Amino acid sequence: MAKILEVTDLCKTYITNKRQNNVLRNVSFSVEEGEMVAVMGPSGSGKSTLLYTVSGMDSMTAGTVLFGGKDISALKPAELAALRLDEMGFIFQQMYMLKNLSVLDNIILPARQSKANTLSAKEKLELGKELMRRLGIIEIADNDINEVSGGQLQRACICRSMINDPKVIFADEPTGALNRQSSNEVMVELCKINAEGTTIMLVTHDARVAAKCSRVLYIVDGNIQGEYNNTGSDEKKRERALNNWLLEQGW
Numbered sequence: 001m002a003k004i005l006e007v008t009d010l011c012k013t014y015i016t017n018k019r020q021n022n023v024l025r026n027v028s029f030s031v032e033e034g035e036m037v038a039v040m041g042p043s044g045s046g047k048s049t050l051l052y053t054v055s056g057m058d059s060m061t062a063g064t065v066l067f068g069g070k071d072i073s074a075l076k077p078a079e080l081a082a083l084r085l086d087e088m089g090f091i092f093q094q095m096y097m098l099k100n101l102s103v104l105d106n107i108i109l110p111a112r113q114s115k116a117n118t119l120s121a122k123e124k125l126e127l128g129k130e131l132m133r134r135l136g137i138i139e140i141a142d143n144d145i146n147e148v149s150g151g152q153l154q155r156a157c158i159c160r161s162m163i164n165d166p167k168v169i170f171a172d173e174p175t176g177a178l179n180r181q182s183s184n185e186v187m188v189e190l191c192k193i194n195a196e197g198t199t200i201m202l203v204t205h206d207a208r209v210a211a212k213c214s215r216v217l218y219i220v221d222g223n224i225q226g227e228y229n230n231t232g233s234d235e236k237k238r239e240r241a242l243n244n245w246l247l248e249q250g251w
């Protein structure tokens, strides 16, 4: 399988109040097409920063990130913006949904912005509705963003992340704000999307969520301390084995 993401010696340093904070320290890993990778680790260890830098949302201090073989730090801002719009989907903690648009219009916004998306305006609307039906939220298509529940909003974010048929979806704690049932439902959908071929990289604090992924990266102090491959199809066994490994990692 081809590598969709190849990260080598990635460093990210924030300077706050003249103090240097080395948040990512020479992180190297790669992700194969079709994988579903979970990033875990203590709060403040650099998980969100890792997602932001490998997806080009934030700049890196040093190192290389190849996305589909392209060096993202060599791209011009407009090229990077196009790559993110056309080949990446995002489900992030702060939702970045626009308040003056309906849920459906928010979902299809990336399709309207993409120059590579050749669907007609009507087809984009239809696709948006189709995704909403699939995620079970078609009844809120015309609602405002503040007229929906957290679980519905999270599903709307998944629809939006899929609208341009991305190669990779990056998700930062996609189930973080959800109760157990909504969390399970969202994970069922993400697993289906992954099974259909979309690579997924997600950050989570929930071992049950991570157990559904093919691989887990454990980050401590801006470094990958360990990697774990989930094996077997029995969900309970996978969870137990992963939990044991996480305990060894200091979870």
Ligand SMILES: Nc1ncnc2c1ncn2[C@@H]1O[C@H](COP(=O)(O)OP(=O)(O)OP(=O)(O)O)[C@@H](O)[C@H]1O
Pocket: 014, 015, 016, 021, 023, 041, 042, 043, 044, 045, 046, 047, 048, 049, 050
């Ligand atoms: N924009 C920023 N400017 C300065 N420092 C930042 C910025 N974003 C994050 N940091 C710092 O980088 C470190 C890692 O933050 P990050 O958000 O990546 O952690 P995390 O592993 O996602 O934590 P959590 O599990 O709590 O979400 C923290 O020390 C944080 O204070």
Ligand SMILES: [Mg+2]
Pocket: 047, 048, 049, 172, 203
């Ligand atoms: Mg975070």
